[in-house]
Amino acid sequence: MSRHIVCLTFDFDTASGFIARGLATPTPLSRGEFGARVGAGRILDLCKRHAIPTTWFTPGFTIESFPKECEAVVAGGHEIAHHSWAHVPPAMQSREEEEADMVRAIQSIRSLTGAAPRGYRSPSWDLSANTIDLLVKHGFDYDSSLMGDDYVPYKARNGDAAKVGEVLHFGTESGLIEMPISWTMDDHPHFEFYRTPDFLMPGLQSPRLVMESWKDEFRYMRQSSDWGVLTYTMHPYVIGRGYRMLALEDLVEFLAREGAVFMTMAEAAREARLRLEA
Template sequence: MPTDDFGLPSESWRWPEHTWRGHVDAVRAGRRLVPDRWPGGARVAVALSFDADHETIPLRDGGTSPGLLAQGEYGARAGSPRILDLLARYGVPATFFMPAVSALVHPEEARAYTRDGHELAVHGWIHERNMLLGRDDERDLTARALDTLTTLTGRRPVGIRTPSWDFSDSTLDIMIELGFAYDSSLMADDEPYEIVADGRPTGLVEIPVDWIRDDAPYFTMDRYGSARPHSRPRDVREIWTDEFDAAYRDGGVFQLTLHPHVIGHRSRLVALRELLDHIAAHPGVWYATHAQLADTARDVLHGRTTAGSAADTPEHTP
């Protein structure tokens, strides 16, 4: 069957209902998992995350030029140390999603994340395009990534973010089979929810992301393509500030996805610092890793009292 530019049958409008409905129902958002109050009686949860992709972006596509690899190396050499210093200054925990190849190239960086009290989570093997993989290859790469991070740090990750936020037909089953507690790759809500597969609850917590709350779309440049950075860092900070303010009013979650090789540049890190200043000016903010947020969401899922119940995740007030 001929396909269009998106890899879908060009005559998908001819699909019978059971076909298109099957695709729609395969992976859906279930119950929203938000407590009346966050741990410590907080009004809003803030979950910062950093995808430490580094050299894996060009390597994934077979790019081996020193110029391309240097862009990724910047994230490890300059961006990540600045980010860790900034988080320490504000007393804020974060989650670092790291491809296994990045961790093997920069093992001390991976250990520094957990040593400084942050969470390290799975982000594929080499930032592979899992939509192009068969089930066996996808499972093998995910399992190897999980084992690699466990070996390097002595801690088994509980969360996963798929490379490029893609789900193949096998991704969800692989996550469940490998025992992950949460995923952070989908975009069906602003708040955590339970993933439902073909109408059946899975028990897997989703901490949703969105391109609005990601630095890459605003700042990424492709020297051989049409992508050029056009956003002033402070303009982007204003968007993220509005996202936080709305989450604060709703009593929900403000989740942010950043990349050391993107946000770690000096002028852009100013925007992150000003955002943290804005958040710190609000009372009742609970800064959580994605794992801590997933634990609280799971309390809601199982009907346990959540407000103030997570003794190991106190409210942070920088």
Template sequence: MTTVCLTFDFDAVSLWISTMKQTTATPLSRGEFGALVGLPRVLDLLADKDVSATFFVPAHSAGAFPDCVTRIREQGHEIALHGYCHETPIGLTREQEADLLDRSIEKMRSVLGRDYTPKGYRSPAWDLSTNSIDLLEERGLLYDSSMMGDDYRPYRARKHFSADEDHYERGEPSRVVEIPVAWELDDFPHFVFLNKPMYLGMRTPAEVFDLWREEFDFCHSLGNGVFTLTMHPQVIGRGPRIAMLSRLIDHMRSHADVHFATMAEVALEQSDWVKVK
């Protein structure tokens, strides 16, 4: 059985404020496009295809666009954590990182209600500190989706790793399921143009369709794998790209033994037997 996880990082303006350090009107408008144009297109497509997805939402996005986040939940999709304002945890003390994580959960609950209990986390820019997995485990999160130690098979995330020029210690396995990601399966590097820092995406939807189709076909040939796409409403939400994603969903559904699931569903299904790498 091949499981397909469609995931969307709803960064909105937080990406530009924190990661890109750009707070002028034009970059912020790109985030607004994601919230006000791209996200409705994504949600309409998912409803049309009857697919449940996972949305990784910075707490800042929930506060800035609460109606959008509420609509995501009302349509039955999973909402997972994605930092407070799309910041990297690298360079933070354990206490600082723990505080950001707790503040993120609290702000999400202020929008979604006290019953909101996140099951998963994806680090902004896919980077984790030596404390990240331990902190997620302490708070009872089931999974992380930030690492690349496999392509299509989840594994146990390790905590307390250590690395320098003389040695490497992988750390000990945690209870957190790692559902791996890949830059090849992310829309951002393929499509986004930036001059600071330099991104020269601008690939056509047809090119990316071929790349993602071939990746899926290989995953399906394995007989048992999790195919994860990472997308952003402000990127995939442009018209021709949404049409490309629609074609890709149809292609994946044309294969036998394929089903679509949220990441929480994958983590719950695999938590008891997923391998330690």
């Protein structure tokens, strides 16, 4: 019997990503606040109406800066997963810095939920050479930062190595389940506009057009495989705008009609592990 799982995931960054990139003036901070105070509530209302469990990758910064909003996510029955403390990409950190940030965020999540997180997603989807090893060391079940497949979870490798002019060296398979993602299934590059002296992200695409592509991704998964997991990645300060919320609800209604099985990422990772280890 065919089974097609959908994970709606939300990177609850609020202002952490802006601050980590040196954008700490009032306007970017207010954009992050919109995600916490307004966008998150709209998303939770939508999920409640449709009885959909979701996963919120939440930095420790958000948990400690917006405790009531994070408590509302937990009260709604959603998974809180790890997304660092300060939203600094691990590839920019030493092993010691990365582990200290990871442990600090675990403590924040434990204080919020009463339990350690089961899953991890790196800031900016940029792992370091140490990340997989640290995730295994600290008892994580799954990661959602890599792009080695589209619908089929796999075991993340530890120790891949690449040098210019040499063949790729594949590391060893870890016990960590990789829940693959894609920039195309992320709201941020499609919709978000921001600029710095050195960078411009134009964004501002039509949400209806983007959602048609997101629908097609589910259609293709269903057409090409008997079992799979499709992960959508969204940010409350991005998708939480009113007109985008209308398009998101249309997507959710489409997926429900087409037989999608909505799960938290922890639930989907458990099912994937059973299949991989059968």
